[in-house]
Amino acid sequence: MSEHEIDPFIEEIAVELRRPVRFDSTFESRVMAELETSAASLPMKRTASTSWLLRPHTFYVSPLAGLAVAAGLVAIITMSVVRTLPSNQIARADTQDTSVAPTPTDLIPVVNPAAPVPVSAPFTYIDRNAKSVAVVGSFNGWEPLPLTQSSDSVWSGSAMILPGRYEYQLVVDGKWIADPAAQRTAASDFGGANSVLIVSPVPR
């Protein structure tokens, strides 16, 4: 049967499926209410200035200017490291023999109590037919992190991730898919959907 011929059986099915579907009468107001509550995510019109910021640009810098910029950056980083030292660290540095200049490793605190702590985030995927499963996401630069098969159909693994909101996908036999177990999804820049991972900080 050519594509232009109408198959009566298929047409009978299609006629049933073409009947209109009515949603709740409050659907439209619910959508608009959700938009009102997402003021932080209002669409932003692309202006000439924002478009310029979003485009890649190439800058040409002379070797001398490059050296000056590099020296400036080193000075800024050094100053910020000194400023973020806890008071006891600064005191220790101040009481050292001034004839021996502190090395950068002396100045860097081993643990900053205020720094966020990575949290173990587990990933599980169930698929009896999968040959390989990995997770890729904004938390690991979209580099595949292989999951291991712990039984016939269960694939699992974990990653140490700093608290925050991340987007990710699973790579099942080379194909990128959203995690079917994820509670939230977000539109991917490349079409399709990314799964959303929220990593909460560990209470101290």
Add this chain to the structure above:
Amino acid sequence: MLNSRGLPLQNDGDAAIVARVLEGDTAAYSALVTRYKAQYARFAARMLGNREDAEEALQDSFVRAYRSLAKCDDPARFGSWLFRILANRCRTSGARRGRRERTFVRDEIALLDASEDHPEERAAWREEIQLALDQLDDDQREAFLLKHVEEMGYEEMSELTGVGVSALKMRVKRACERLRALLQEANGV
């Protein structure tokens, strides 16, 4: 261009509405919701086989489209762009929908037109169709709905889905064969 009888792929009026929304007139977006709600509700409901999931998918798609409106490169084709968001959202939901009871067909029974002949038989037939549709792969179901329910041409389908015409024809063919087999089996033919 409005080739299909079902999904409106282009509407020049959309560009003006999109411009107003981007200027800060959020309320103007309701005109787009009104314009696309009914047709996309049908597609989502047939794709997901569940009214609750379909409402959620369509609502989420409208919200995502709103948040990304500045990325809509051709506002006159807002409908087409929104459809792609919805189709992706339906695929994502489809992977999870087995967890939720399919209440759609039962909802439909309550809405049966009393003037229909043999309403219970009609309802049973509709339930069989939806159950058979649910058993298709997402790609096949989407292609079948676009071709036979939304009555689109293959070129339009290709533009909308980003899938080649040959592949779409194959999906529709396989969907038809599978639906025929499933429904004839259900009816003991």
